[in-house]
Amino acid sequence: MSSENGAPRDGGDGTDGGAEGAPPEQLALIRETVRRADVPRAKPRTWRGAALAKDLPVARVLVDKGVLHLDRYFDYAVPEEMDADAQPGVRVRVRFGAGRGRVREGRREGGGLIDGYLVERRAESDYAGPLAALAQVVSPEPVLSEELLGLARAVADRYAGSLADVLQLAVPPRSARAERRPSPEPLPAPSAPGAGSWTRYEHGGAFLDALAAGGAPRAVWSALPGPQWSDELARAVAATLASGRGALVVVPDGRAAARVDAALTALLGEGRHALLTADAGPEKRYAQWLAVRRGAVRAVVGTRAAMFAPVRDLGLVAIWDDGDDSHSEQHAPQPHARDVLLLRAALDRCAFLLGGWSCTVEAAQLVESGWARPLVAGREEVRRAAPLVRTVGDEDLARDEAARAARLPTLAWQAVREGLRHGPVLVQVPRRGYVPRMACDRCRAPARCRHCAGPLEARDAGALTCGWCGREEAAWHCPECGGFRLRAQVVGARRTAEELGRAFPAVPVRTSGREHVLDTVPGTPALVVSTPGAEPVAEGGYAAALLLDGWAMLGRPDLRAGEDALRRWIAAGALVRPQGEHGTVVVVAEPTLRPVQALVRWDPVGHAVRELAERAELGFPPVSRMAAVSGTGEAVAEFLGAAQLPQDAEVLGPVPVPPTLPGRPRRPGAPPPGEHWERALVRVPPGSGSALAAALKTAQAARMARGAGEAVRVRIDPPDIG
DNA sequence: AGCACGCCGACT
DNA sequence: GTCGGCGTGCTC
Numbered sequence: 001m002s003s004e005n006g007a008p009r010d011g012g013d014g015t016d017g018g019a020e021g022a023p024p025e026q027l028a029l030i031r032e033t034v035r036r037a038d039v040p041r042a043k044p045r046t047w048r049g050a051a052l053a054k055d056l057p058v059a060r061v062l063v064d065k066g067v068l069h070l071d072r073y074f075d076y077a078v079p080e081e082m083d084a085d086a087q088p089g090v091r092v093r094v095r096f097g098a099g100r101g102r103v104r105e106g107r108r109e110g111g112g113l114i115d116g117y118l119v120e121r122r123a124e125s126d127y128a129g130p131l132a133a134l135a136q137v138v139s140p141e142p143v144l145s146e147e148l149l150g151l152a153r154a155v156a157d158r159y160a161g162s163l164a165d166v167l168q169l170a171v172p173p174r175s176a177r178a179e180r181r182p183s184p185e186p187l188p189a190p191s192a193p194g195a196g197s198w199t200r201y202e203h204g205g206a207f208l209d210a211l212a213a214g215g216a217p218r219a220v221w222s223a224l225p226g227p228q229w230s231d232e233l234a235r236a237v238a239a240t241l242a243s244g245r246g247a248l249v250v251v252p253d254g255r256a257a258a259r260v261d262a263a264l265t266a267l268l269g270e271g272r273h274a275l276l277t278a279d280a281g282p283e284k285r286y287a288q289w290l291a292v293r294r295g296a297v298r299a300v301v302g303t304r305a306a307m308f309a310p311v312r313d314l315g316l317v318a319i320w321d322d323g324d325d326s327h328s329e330q331h332a333p334q335p336h337a338r339d340v341l342l343l344r345a346a347l348d349r350c351a352f353l354l355g356g357w358s359c360t361v362e363a364a365q366l367v368e369s370g371w372a373r374p375l376v377a378g379r380e381e382v383r384r385a386a387p388l389v390r391t392v393g394d395e396d397l398a399r400d401e402a403a404r405a406a407r408l409p410t411l412a413w414q415a416v417r418e419g420l421r422h423g424p425v426l427v428q429v430p431r432r433g434y435v436p437r438m439a440c441d442r443c444r445a446p447a448r449c450r451h452c453a454g455p456l457e458a459r460d461a462g463a464l465t466c467g468w469c470g471r472e473e474a475a476w477h478c479p480e481c482g483g484f485r486l487r488a489q490v491v492g493a494r495r496t497a498e499e500l501g502r503a504f505p506a507v508p509v510r511t512s513g514r515e516h517v518l519d520t521v522p523g524t525p526a527l528v529v530s531t532p533g534a535e536p537v538a539e540g541g542y543a544a545a546l547l548l549d550g551w552a553m554l555g556r557p558d559l560r561a562g563e564d565a566l567r568r569w570i571a572a573g574a575l576v577r578p579q580g581e582h583g584t585v586v587v588v589a590e591p592t593l594r595p596v597q598a599l600v601r602w603d604p605v606g607h608a609v610r611e612l613a614e615r616a617e618l619g620f621p622p623v624s625r626m627a628a629v630s631g632t633g634e635a636v637a638e639f640l641g642a643a644q645l646p647q648d649a650e651v652l653g654p655v656p657v658p659p660t661l662p663g664r665p666r667r668p669g670a671p672p673p674g675e676h677w678e679r680a681l682v683r684v685p686p687g688s689g690s691a692l693a694a695a696l697k698t699a700q701a702a703r704m705a706r707g708a709g710e711a712v713r714v715r716i717d718p719p720d721i722g
Numbered sequence: 723a724g725c726a727c728g729c730c731g732a733c734t
Numbered sequence: 735g736t737c738g739g740c741g742t743g744c745t746c
Contacts, residue, residue, distance in 0.1 A: 058746095060746095061746080063745090063746090065723085067723065070723095070745075073746085074745075074746040075746045076746060077746090094746085095746095096745060096746080097724075097725070097726090097744095097745060112724095125746075127746050129746070130746085131746055132746060704723080705743090705744090723745105724744105724745095725743105725744090725745095726742105726743095726744090726745105727741105727742085727743090727744100728740105728741095728742090729739105729740100729741095730738100730739085730740100731737105731738095731739085732736105732737090732738095732739100733735105733736085733737080733738105734735090734736080734737095
């Protein structure tokens with residue numbers, strides 16, 4: 001088939017990489033140019049070269065370039081010597097490049113060598129032109145299964161991203177050494193575990209039974225406070241393994257992964273599950289991933305990268321604490337682990353378990369829509385497991401001037417002092433070092449920049465500066481109530497630790513925060529000061545927890561502020577002993593606020609349900625779907641003008657994007673330092689989400705293909721709206 | 723994105 | 735006649 005081409009054949013097999021001398025290359029080039037001029041273009045099937053595979057000589061290849069207009073397959077010819085290795089799913093290298101390519105030694109060469117995946121072997125190509133040959137099969141390991149490809153495509157579609165970008169997240173980089181190492185022999189399926197503490201939940205036992213029987217139940221699980229959750233997750237995994245299927249658990253961080261890992265080891269012993277986290281080096285990670293792909297290991301627990309783990313015959317996908325923002329992938333197209341697992345559950349028809357101490361609006365929606373069933377404990381069980389929650393609100397603070405000056409109200413003092421008699425006391429303080437944000441002293445509305453609405457911060461003595469645009473504010477007054485006095489809204493962990501240390505000189509003070517995260521603390525009296533998410537687990541549980549500056553958390557100008565605050569409070573409270581053992585939580589926040597009430601009643605689900613109703617009314621996600629389009633004003637306008645948005649799409653804005661300040665990290669969707677960007681939100685009602693994603697993807701592809709100058713960033717489900 | 727192709731004007 | 739400007743379009 002290569003002969004009909006008629007391209008000159010002049011020695012040298014001309015495979016890539018050889019450093020041939022210049023003269024023959026130029027000769028060939030000239031000859032080719034001359035030929036082109038006088039020979040009419042008959043379309044040959046392939047370019048001449050080595051003999052091709054006799055059976056299925058065409059390889060359909062996905063080139064590994066994240067650019068959207070290349071988001072399709074390209075056909076290559078399979079040389080005979082690669083026939084055996086060039087199976088679907090393997091990594092390949094191909095020549096891919098511009099124009100009609102260079103000609104060298106009589107063989108056409110596209111551009112440079114780039115990586116790709118062989119997706120399919122076929123008898124013929126539907127491409128009319130001549131096919132280039134595969135340059136190399138990188139390894140015979142079929143890393144991209146049909147299931148994984150289908151999942152990656154679904155994720156790319158959902159997020160208006162390219163398949164190659166998703167595959168970069170889904171398939172780890174190759175390590176030849178890890179590939180050579182044989183994976184362990186698979187162990188036989190274990191027998192079904194007992195229900196353990198699942199009996200505390202109304203349908204807990206039934207859920208495990210369904211998993212063990214090979215069923216595909218879908219549940220939103222409101223976990224009771226306390227340390228049992230990791231064992232409960234492990235039992236769900238074990239029940240799935242008992243049915244002969246695989247299971248996947250995604251958790252927000254390495255600490256949580258380690259807990260589930262330990263629980264699985266306790267329940268199943270070694271060798272039945274893999275731990276996939278960022279901690280391991282690339283080679284070890286790839287080896288683990290391969291063991292999963294090869295079916296040697298049937299269960300996986302890991303952080304968000306594990307959401308794509310190629311578990312064989314998947315029976316259960318589970319996610320813990322889906323409200324944690326580390327479940328959002330940082331790289332394009334920024335998929336969320338919850339949504340990826342939802343797609344997997346749908347594609348693989350497997351069981352789905354979303355669990356947490358708290359409840360997101362998205363989780364509530366899964367229940368509300370009837371897609372998942374609630375897995376909850378009765379009120380009696382909740383009361384038995386949860387600590388007593390007390391609030392310190394404005395009125396208390398007003399009556400308590402002295403304590404307020406010291407930032408610790410009397411009730412809080414008492415709770416800490418009492419708690420320290422019985423064990424460790426957790427003090428949760430918001431992040432952010434010493435830089436205090438400011439709020440109106442009278443009505444507590446956050447103080448905002450009048451130019452860009454960014455948060456005002458007190459940098460150094462007295463001077464107020466905007467945290468977004470850096471402008472100074474000389475004459476602030478509150479636009480809500482007309483007040484003129486400001487107060488510090490957030491004080492960092494270190495200062496609080498110092499204050500408390502002085503107040504209780506006999507007690508050790510430990511801090512856990514971004515830099516030094518403590519895993520556990522002993523059950524002896526100590527003050528443990530921590531930022532949200534970094535709380536160590538206390539042996540035997542904390543005697544008390546003090547949640548400071550609660551209204552500061554609620555003051556964030558974010559749709560999720562309430563849900564987030566509640567989630568963090570509940571996460572701290574879940575580490576405290578039950579109220580039957582005198583476990584107490586004191587939250588310094590207005591008791592009339594909805595999240596505070598939900599904390600007092602320990603009712604995160606009720607909170608999420610009410611939030612969901614409100615979002616539906618306002619047309620906010622997740623009830624409607626949104627996408628953010630950002631870039632220069634001109635580029636955004638042009639993009640939106642060209643995009644064929646669905647009929648029911650609604651464009652909000654554009655509004656200016658806060659600039660990236662020099663020296664601060666640039667977040668995706670933020671302008672390069674010094675540039676002025678705008679952001680428009682596009683909103684569609686339920687049901688039009690995929691149409692919106694498709695339209696944005698098409699528009700973006702067209703834009704890139706045109707080589708349009710200024711970049712436009714598209715993000716589905718932007719996390720920071722409102 | 724690259725990168726080659728091609729059509730047009732200046733120079734040998 | 736030939737070299738090389740950049741505008742356009744393709745990449746199996």
